[in-house]
Amino acid sequence: SDTELGTHPHYMIKEINEQPQVMRKIIKEYQDDYGELKIDKNIISQLNDADRLYIIAAGTSYHAGLIGKEYFEKWAGVPTEVHVASEFVYNTPLLSKKPLFIFISQSGETADSRAVLVDIKKKGYKSLTITNVPGSTLSREADETLILHAGPEIAVASTKAYVAQIAVLAITAAVTARELNKVSDMDLMSELAKVTTAITAVIEDADKIENIVKNYLETARNAFFIGRAMDYYVGLEGALKLKEISYIQAEGFAGGELKHGTIALIEDGTPVFALSTQAKVDLNIRSNAQEVQARGANVCVVAMEGLEQEGDAYVIPKVDEMLTPLVSVVVYQLISYYAALHRGNDVDKPRNLAKSVTVE
Numbered sequence: 001s002d003t004e005l006g007t008h009p010h011y012m013i014k015e016i017n018e019q020p021q022v023m024r025k026i027i028k029e030y031q032d033d034y035g036e037l038k039i040d041k042n043i044i045s046q047l048n049d050a051d052r053l054y055i056i057a058a059g060t061s062y063h064a065g066l067i068g069k070e071y072f073e074k075w076a077g078v079p080t081e082v083h084v085a086s087e088f089v090y091n092t093p094l095l096s097k098k099p100l101f102i103f104i105s106q107s108g109e110t111a112d113s114r115a116v117l118v119d120i121k122k123k124g125y126k127s128l129t130i131t132n133v134p135g136s137t138l139s140r141e142a143d144e145t146l147i148l149h150a151g152p153e154i155a156v157a158s159t160k161a162y163v164a165q166i167a168v169l170a171i172t173a174a175v176t177a178r179e180l181n182k183v184s185d186m187d188l189m190s191e192l193a194k195v196t197t198a199i200t201a202v203i204e205d206a207d208k209i210e211n212i213v214k215n216y217l218e219t220a221r222n223a224f225f226i227g228r229a230m231d232y233y234v235g236l237e238g239a240l241k242l243k244e245i246s247y248i249q250a251e252g253f254a255g256g257e258l259k260h261g262t263i264a265l266i267e268d269g270t271p272v273f274a275l276s277t278q279a280k281v282d283l284n285i286r287s288n289a290q291e292v293q294a295r296g297a298n299v300c301v302v303a304m305e306g307l308e309q310e311g312d313a314y315v316i317p318k319v320d321e322m323l324t325p326l327v328s329v330v331v332y333q334l335i336s337y338y339a340a341l342h343r344g345n346d347v348d349k350p351r352n353l354a355k356s357v358t359v360e
């Protein structure tokens with residue numbers, strides 16, 4: 001069954017390997033008989049009525065929200081803010097006239113997010129929950145729900161739910177764009193199918209990625225993840241994943257912020273993961289990589305096909321630039337998995353962590 005480990009050594013690797021299947025399921029669930037993107041009409045009207053979207057989430061789901069903002073703003077032209085739930089509750093920003101609150105939560109049980117939902121409902125605002133668990137608290141209490149269809153996620157470190165969240169956000173934003181008559185030359189469903197193939201290719205490269213761990217992380221005490229634009233957001237997720245299960249202190253930050261402080265931490269051999277999947281910032285991130293390399297960092301570049309250079313540690317297959325997080329994150333998931341495994345850590349149940357945080 002879905003919740004059994006089978007021949008897999010850990011739930012985390014099982015769930016990483018399930019990602020192509022999750023993508024196929026989402027493509028199927030969010031398509032009508034004519035192959036058009038399909039979303040419940042009540043949700044479409046919620047989105048059409050809103051003058052601004054407020055995405056509320058925590059941890060990995062927050063990182064997925066950051067990517068979602070790109071889709072809503074770039075495709076649909078709808079202003080979107082992304083907030084960490086625990087901050088939003090006590091430090092609520094000025095709201096627009098017709099906000100729609102979108103809660104992203106794998107479990108649907110995160111207490112900080114629920115606190116926001118309770119508060120905004122009191123104020124009479126509309127809500128949509130995007131969750132993996134039908135019938136969860138956030139699903140029951142919000143006006144509308146979109147399901148992730150990722151299947152049960154057991155490992156504490158979220159993997160397939162993140163990919164599912166990004167895919168569902170992309171579909172939701174594309175439908176919003178269509179309803180607002182924004183022209184697009186992109187066939188999202190066929191691009192998501194290409195993404196599925198690319199994820200499969202990365203998973204088949206697991207041995208190669210395990211070698212990256214041997215070359216960069218075996219004795220590391222800390223590690224940095226740099227990127228620009230969407231690659232920055234994926235770096236945040238890469239760092240979170242690595243710290244959660246390997247206990248290596250990791251930080252993700254925007255490449256351009258390096259010289260504003262963090263570069264002081266670079267020593268001989270410090271591992272720095274640099275991601276380059278966005279043509280417009282490729283040269284910038286490459287020069288950031290050189291800056292740290294010149295100060296002794298052990299730089300591991302992960303680039304997308306078409307932007308790759310000699311010496312890059314890993315090249316992900318080419319997919320649409322807006323969809324690269326779905327593929328590049330899998331490299332970071334596998335790096336984190338092997339780093340934790342090599343350290344003899346409990347991969348599925350890291351110390352001090354719970355799968356969902358049900359107290360504020």
Ligand code: AGP
Nearest residue numbers: 059060061105106107110157158
């Ligand atoms: C992910 O690897 C973490 N364990 C954690 O950050 C998680 O994403 C966060 O607690 C949010 O959970 P949720 O999606 O169930 O609301």
